[in-house]
Amino acid sequence: MSEAVIRVVGLGKSYATAAGLFPALRGVDLTIQAGEYIAIMGPSGSGKSTFMNLLGCLDTPSVGDYFLAGERVAEMDKDALAQLRNRTLGFVFQGFNLLPRMTLQDNVALPLVYAGKDKDSRRAAARRMLDKVGLAAYAESLPSRISGGQQQRVAIARALVNQPRLILADEPTGNLDSHTSEEIMRLFGELNAEGITIVLVTHEPDIAAHARRQVRFLDGRLVSDQFTDACGDAAVGTLPESSLEGGAR
């Protein structure tokens, strides 16, 4: 058994709305081991993004506990959270979220600025990452000059540049056509093969099939959790909600 990268216990999040408190996430328990490749599925509005934002330390839960790499996130101050976002995990958004006025290389290097790295190592690391996602030739271009699939690859390069062991991706292929989606999924597969833990949200079954574990959300609850083999067609089994200790390897 490897160490748990993510462990959430009784995690809940309620939004204040005009109609009162709305529970978008209720009592979610989940443990994710290092090196896993997990897909979060569920209909729109089921709380997937809410959950990812909590995992990504972008938002704080209303109830429950979240342990990231063994540390209790609730106890950390804002700077420590920023540091987690900077070094421990990389977040990939549906809408890419590149900074439009910066070259691709500068976009990729930006996390390193906040990590306090010097200019030369920033440049070298950004080049390496762009090369890894196959876009080294566009290093000096602006995001508006490349396609959506390419932008998403740059966003992944940015998420990877500080060498996190965990990638969180909220519908990374949501804005892409199926062919480009396949390319992105291949990239995620390669990263996972290198040992990087990947958590990705999707509502497309064939995208989710790339992962080796699928969890399903419905109305803010985690309703199913199943492991598949690497090819992704056979369900290994459905676990009851109470026993979510993963590690099918």
Added chain:
Amino acid sequence: MWKAMLGEAWLAMGANRLRSILTMLGMVIGVGAVVIMLAIGQGAQYAVQQSISTMGANLFILLSGSFTTAGVRSGSSGAPTLNVGDAEAISELEGVANVAPTHQGTRQLVYGAQNWSATVVGTTPPYLEARAWTIASGAAFGDSDVRSATRVALIGKTVAENLFADDDPVGKTMRIQQNPFTVVGVLGSKGQSFDGRDQDDTVIIPLSTAQRKVFGTPFLGSVRMIMVQAASADEMATVEKNVEALLRQRHRLREGMPNDFFSRNLSAVAESEAETTRTMSILLGAIASISLIVGGIGIMNIMLVSVTERTREIGIRMAIGARQKDILTQFLLEAVMISFAGCLIGLLIGLAVALGINFFTGMVVVISGSAALIAFVVAATVGIFFGWYPARKAARLDPIEALRYQ
């Protein structure tokens, strides 16, 4: 880190060029105004200081005639109440450095075909020392010239230039009121007096000659004015009091009778003139700095707009690890940069205008190195002060709220 942030601030400024320039304009005008006002104000102060130092120190003048309670001066039509004897008696007093009875007026001078009108001062040799006149060429006249009323003259630089042009005036003869005078010396230049007169437009001749040949007073020995110089500033008050007592005694004025002369402290007048220019230059500077505040508010306004517009960008930066401090620094740096660029341009324009004023109007302007320093400090201060609130607002954004912002 800092270099990266500076680069980004520069990019952000360039991204909205027109807006950045318009924002800067407030600072340009503010700093420009301050620099111009400082240059003019300090110039005025310098000019006054300069003329005070050339006027002669610790001076007061005694004017004949008396002030009634109604403020009407009497005696100016009759015989002057002061006389040469008074002057001699005053010079005996403790703490008196120089005493010079004088009689002055404006007269026409003629040399060859040239005409020039200047202030003609009839006086005695101590006058030169009291008024700090120097002799540039030739020599001063002496007491014997006063005694025998010789027709000799010392002329100021302006007179020399206008009347004699390229000739060396020393030894030449010019006419004042038809009377030939031999120029024995040229006075060293003093420039403008604090009330704006050209002090070099002066001719100095012996008092006796002046009264007999130039002004033609029927009351020989009487004078309208006596110039007194105290030995030091500390002794001014005592000397003035003692002179008053002495003159009252000499003029046989009984207790209760008003003075038949009037004493005027020239140094005090000059001092108050200097004080006035100082106040004026501070006032000018203060008014100009109001435009700096207006410029600062402009920066704050634009930074607030910029923070709102770039909320999503801030969210993205936070999502990839920017701390509050990083966001704060970024926006503060942008504000300071706009402010600094505005200051720099304002400084240059201000200096150019100040030099232009000097060139076209001849007004004295003083450009001090401190102006640049002030501009620099002001830029940083205004940028930080007015950039602080918007930058803090940006830094305190919630990452997820900022990311959701459309």
